[in-house]
Amino acid sequence: MSQAKFPKMLDYEKLKQQFGESSTESDRHSKYVNQKLDHNIENGAEQSAQLYAEQRFENDFNAQDDNAFNAEQDLAPKPKGLTGTRLRSYAFAVLARKEYSKADLIEKLATWAQDRDEVLTLVEELSANHYQSDQRVAEMTVRSQVRKGKGPNRIKLALRAKHLDKELVREDIAEIDWYEQAYQLKVKKYGTDVSKDPKIKSKQIRFLQYRGFEMDAIMKAISKKTDE
Incomplete structure (x- = not known):
């Protein structure tokens, strides 16, 4: 597989023309999203610079692609489905919108493709060239779940739902202080008081x-006093 078939920098302008983006609407929405993010940062939103950059990048893409890469409508295939360069273009458009696990990307493309074997070959090539990465999707899933206040069991369920192997992020999960995460969540919901009422506990x-x-993290979290 030559590098030419997978340029490291996608020609998004060409893709936008292919999929018929309304640039005025896209720019207007993108500007609104960026202004909203700036406002949140200025008012003390608790996000790191890296998280802010990631969210801006993600929202820019979502705003930019709402019209440009609505591939399910723009590329509604004939009964024979997509193949060749049309399938490849659709795959890039899909990945430009969001990250997919390998299994999910296969099913996404197979819905519109003529030949499932061609889809399997294409996804393997995308993965080999790092346009698709289960590792990347798994790490993003962990970060997203932690930000939402989810514990390790819910994270494992989220990984399973995306058909991702939890071993990809075993070290990441092990490094998180789940006791502290549980405690902070308990304080946010119930305050710092340690209740002796069995019903409240x-x-x-x-x-x-x-x-x-x-359970071990939970019991420590609900029993911790502020002076400990």
Whole structure:
């Protein structure tokens, strides 16, 4: 497979022309998203510079591609489906919108493709050239779930839903202080007081269990005093 078939920099202008983007609407939406992100940062939103950059990049792409890469409509295939360069262009358009696990990307492309074997070959090539990466998707999933206050059990479910092997991020999950995560979530929901009421304690336990935390982290979290 020659490098020419997979240019390192995608020609998004060409793709936008191919898929019929309304640039005025896209620019207007992108400007609104960026202004909103700037406003959140100025008012003390608790995001790191890296997270802010990632979100801006992601939102820019989403705004830019809402019209340009609505491939399900623009590339609605004939009964024979997509093949060759049309399938390849669709694959790039899909990946420009968001990250997909290998299994999910195969199913996404196979919906519109003529030949599933061609899809399998194409996805392997995309993966080999790092346009698709299960590792990248898994790491993004972990970060997203942690930001949402989810514990390790919920993260494992999220990985399974994306057909991702949890071993890809085993070290990442092991490095997180789940006790501290559970405690911060408990404080945000119930405050710093350590309740002796069995009903309140049971409620807190159920809440943290639903969020996906292990019982040892939960018990430490609901028992921790502010001076400890």
